[in-house]
Amino acid sequence: MTAARHGAFHPLTVMEVERLTDDSVALTLRVPPELREEYRHAPGQHLTLRRGAAGGPEVRRTYSICSAAPAADGPGPGWLRVGVRLVEGGEFSTYAHKEIAAGDVLDVMVPAGRFVLDPAAAPACAHYAAVVGGSGITPVLSIASTLLAARPDARFCLVRSDRTAASTMFLDEVADLKDRYPERFQLVTVLSREEQEAGLPSGRLDEERLTGLLPALLPVGEVAGWFLCGPYGLVQGAGRALRALGVVRTRIHEEIFHVEDAAATAAPASVGAGAPAGPGALSRVTARLDGRSGTWPVQEGESLLDAVLRNRADAPYACKGGVCGTCRAFLVTGEVRMDRNFALEDEETEAGFVLACQSHPMTEEVEIDFDR
Structure with missing residues (x-):
């Protein structure tokens, strides 16, 4: 099997556009047989x-x-489904809600991301859990459904927060998990702006509330992995609550969907080793991508990603905001400053990985490897 190229796009046909809520839709994309291995995820x-x-x-x-x-051990997927929440002023989400229809063809990059769970690597009788907010349910729905189907001994607890019942994405899919795995799937729903007839009272899931709630739901220390996904405030609060409850950071996995309220808290970080380039010094970046390397100058104020893109249009990226992690690369030599990082976990940055879209050279020579 040939590995998919970094950043490779292919045209996929839209099979269905399903309205989930007033402000969210699910797009189902057909994967032709010749591309199914590339879209294995x-x-x-x-x-x-x-x-x-x-x-x-x-x-x-x-x-x-x-x-x-x-x-x-089976074939790659014949179709893929993604959830799209409408964002005010969002160019692509508005396009998805108002224009995309079945039969349209979209350019789609091969799967990426490390906010994942490998069911085969899960320990026997493993217990996993997630705390999600809003559209943060999307990747966790894939994680939970895959795990529970592949491992009959596994359990999963989902704590989800939404504004109202009407704004809750994938209600039917989550209800189906409850019906199929009543003894192994636990669901706790909190609505921040609407009272429920049963269950927890309304309000935000902040650090204080989660610190008290989670131990009442499950044995926190026995959970093999925690998956936190959603807005910055929820993910950060849940992470602090888990650390206060004694959960080691290697068991906590985070993916942030909205970072507008986080920009002011993101302090630049230096990564690597070496003497910073002096005033007026010209830096050069050497980048390895899909087995080919090149060296190019980095213009003043330019990120490593932009410098590479001027010469390699196939360099992988998506958001350019330090959120998705698509442009993750290994820093081979030199030192860089990352403006923002909402995608890499501590273990990744400590191992030498950086986000090329947020990295600026601090030394005259910098080498990065997208293939690691």
């Missing part, structure tokens, strides 16, 4: 969809796959 990965803009730059947006992942 792990539960929790995402797709980047691309649209050319008339008279301007193309628009790329990343959406998590909500459909279950294919079995490792």
Whole structure:
């Protein structure tokens, strides 16, 4: 089997556009037989969809796959499903809600992302859990459905927060998991702006509330992995609550969907080793991508990704905001400053990985490897 190229796009046909709520839809994409291995994905990965803009730059947006992942010993998927929440002023989400129809063809990047769970690697009788908010349910739906189907001994607890019942995505799919796995799937729903007839009282799921709630739901210390996904505030609060409850960070996995409220908290970080380039010094980046390397100058104020894109249009990226992690690369030599990082976990940055879209050279020579 030939591995999919980094950043490779292919045209996929839209099979169905399903309205989930007033402000969200699910797109189902057909994968032709010759591309099924390239679109084989792990539960929790995402797709980047691309649209050319008339008279301007193309628009790329990343959406998590909500459909279950294919079995490792079976064929690749014949279809993929993603959820798209309408964002105010969002160019691609508005396009998805108002224009995309069955039969349309979309440019879709091969799956990427490391917010994943491998059912085959799960320990015996493993217990997993997730805390999600809003559209953060999308990758976790794939994770939970894949795990429960592949491992009859596994359990999964989902704590989800939404504004109202009417705004809750994938209600039927989550209800189906409850029906299929009543003894192994636990669901706790909290509505922040609407009272429920049964269950927990309304309100935000903040750090204080989660610190008290989670131990009442399950044995926190015995959970093999926690998956936190959604807005920045929810993910950060849930992470702090879990650490306060004694959960080691290697068991906590985070993916942030909305970072507008996080920009002010993102402090630049230096990664690598070496003496910073002096004033006026010209930096050069050497990048390895799909087995080929090149060296190019980095213009003043330019990110490593933009420098590479001027010479390699196939360099992988999506959001350019430090959120999706599509442009993740290994820093081979040199030192860089990352403006923002909402995608890489501590273990990744400590191992030497950086986000090329947020990285600026601090040394005259920098080498990165997209193939690691």
